[in-house]
Amino acid sequence: MKNQRGHVIVLPYPAQGHINPLLQFAKRLASKGLKATLATTHYTVNSIHSTTVGVEPISDGYDEGGFKQSPGVEAYLESFKSVGSKTLAELISKFSDSASPVNCVVYDSLLPWALDVARKFGIYSAVFLTNSASVCSMYWHINLGHLTLPVKQETEPLLLPGLPSLAISDMPGFLANPSSHSAYLAVIMEKFGRLEENDWVFCNSSEVLESELMKAMWGLWPLVMIGPMVPSAYLDQQISGDTTYGASLWELSSDRYLTWLETKPPNSVIYVSFGSMADITAKQAEELAWGLIESNMHFLLVAKDSRDKLSIETVNSVEERGLVVSWCNQLEVLAHPAVGCFVTHCGWNSTLEALSLGVPMVALPQWSDQPTNAKFVEELWQVGVKAKKNEERIVTRDELERCIREVMAGKKGEEIMKNATKWRKLIIGTVSLGGSSDKNIDDFVGKLVEGEG
Numbered sequence: 001m002k003n004q005r006g007h008v009i010v011l012p013y014p015a016q017g018h019i020n021p022l023l024q025f026a027k028r029l030a031s032k033g034l035k036a037t038l039a040t041t042h043y044t045v046n047s048i049h050s051t052t053v054g055v056e057p058i059s060d061g062y063d064e065g066g067f068k069q070s071p072g073v074e075a076y077l078e079s080f081k082s083v084g085s086k087t088l089a090e091l092i093s094k095f096s097d098s099a100s101p102v103n104c105v106v107y108d109s110l111l112p113w114a115l116d117v118a119r120k121f122g123i124y125s126a127v128f129l130t131n132s133a134s135v136c137s138m139y140w141h142i143n144l145g146h147l148t149l150p151v152k153q154e155t156e157p158l159l160l161p162g163l164p165s166l167a168i169s170d171m172p173g174f175l176a177n178p179s180s181h182s183a184y185l186a187v188i189m190e191k192f193g194r195l196e197e198n199d200w201v202f203c204n205s206s207e208v209l210e211s212e213l214m215k216a217m218w219g220l221w222p223l224v225m226i227g228p229m230v231p232s233a234y235l236d237q238q239i240s241g242d243t244t245y246g247a248s249l250w251e252l253s254s255d256r257y258l259t260w261l262e263t264k265p266p267n268s269v270i271y272v273s274f275g276s277m278a279d280i281t282a283k284q285a286e287e288l289a290w291g292l293i294e295s296n297m298h299f300l301l302v303a304k305d306s307r308d309k310l311s312i313e314t315v316n317s318v319e320e321r322g323l324v325v326s327w328c329n330q331l332e333v334l335a336h337p338a339v340g341c342f343v344t345h346c347g348w349n350s351t352l353e354a355l356s357l358g359v360p361m362v363a364l365p366q367w368s369d370q371p372t373n374a375k376f377v378e379e380l381w382q383v384g385v386k387a388k389k390n391e392e393r394i395v396t397r398d399e400l401e402r403c404i405r406e407v408m409a410g411k412k413g414e415e416i417m418k419n420a421t422k423w424r425k426l427i428i429g430t431v432s433l434g435g436s437s438d439k440n441i442d443d444f445v446g447k448l449v450e451g452e453g
């Protein structure tokens with residue numbers, strides 16, 4: 001590796017919540033002078049646009065329909081591993097005779113096989129973790145045998161270094177019920193078993209957001225915090241280049257929702273979205289819609305698939321008071337002054353986006369790491385409240401309405417707003433030039449540009 005100029009291939013898992021942060025990272029590297037190429041599947045390649053990052057296709061074995069074309073998670077991950085390894089290697093080879101040979105692969109933590117491809121070429125490898133460092137620490141403890149699966153009720157509350165005490169219900173669903181998503185869990189555990197083989201382990205978070213954890217884990221694991229990966233245009237930063245979002249796997253609803261937001265007073269609209277993967281039940285969709293209607297507030301509801309689950313009567317009522325869209329530019333919505341509250345499933349990107357834009361949250365976590373993120377929203381950062389589920393595991397309309405009122409009005413609402421503003425400032429500090437996340441990226445870029453020679 002002698003005196004190579006840096007050229008990084010960035011490889012996201014082809015889902016919205018993975019493409020967004022990895023694409024932002026690629027753009028950030030490009031803004032610092034590296035050549036960055038995003039390698040993504042044929043099915044997603046045309047949904048990604050950038051003026052500063054190259055976008056190249058590789059194959060997951062399902063070029064026509066991606067994941068939806070596969071028989072299931074296990075088969076999809078297997079196919080991506082075998083066909084993806086081969087086509088990623090071909091892409092790296094394609095650049096080898098160019099003026100900018102690839103000298104590093106930054107790969108999504110759900111694609112651990114990319115490490116072997118990087119090793120084959122003798123180039124640097126960096127894994128990019130798309131969960132919070134706190135959630136990653138739980139998986140890490142399991143890998144070291146400090147915690148055994150399934151995590152059981154009698155061990156409650158669980159005490160782990162740098163984390164608040166955790167009930168089973170605060171932990172990623174995979175841990176209490178490993179058989180429910182065994183294919184994902186197998187990949188996660190493979191990744192944590194091999195962390196130290198990488199030259200860098202990046203986490204889409206910041207030392208300011210998880211300071212107690214970082215103190216407790218200091219020197220024990222190799223995590224480098226480089227986030228939150230929110231486009232700089234939304235963070236008052238002076239960073240040149242492509243500062244847009246740049247990827248949408250769904251067609252955006254017409255931008256009528258933005259003109260609609262323009263007509264609403266500041267902090268008066270509830271924005272509601274469950275991200276790209278969570279699928280709420282018909283009963284929950286119904287309670288959600290009625291909770292919004294009965295709140296007497298304006299609302300913008302993203303109902304990707306769950307719209308089908310709302311009765312015609314409910315949809316009609318919803319649209320009198322609010323607006324239902326199938327997909328939107330979430331950052332533009334969160335950045336809009338009319339939006340005063342985000343009812344969210346607490347996917348890690350949505351959580352970071354709301355924290356970065358200073359928008360208070362009502363948390364309705366569904367699966368994966370979302371329960372832990374929701375706990376942190378309520379207790380650690382105190383920027384929102386977590387809605388309680390009833391015995392049928394539903395958040396009722398009354399409970400939703402109560403949470404919305406708590407976040408948007410009264411003394412508690414004021415406190416939450418103050419905290420939200422505080423965290424936004426801290427985040428801007430950490431990602432701005434010279435901030436802790438920015439410095440960590442600079443160290444990486446410096447190493448790649450200089451090489452080792």
Ligand code: UDP
Binds near residue numbers: 347348
């Ligand atoms: N998102 C969007 N428009 C929508 C809903 C979501 O652009 O209508 C984006 C959102 O900004 C975030 C990503 O999709 O970056 C969802 O990621 P997250 O980790 O929050 O949830 P996931 O989809 O992975 O469950």
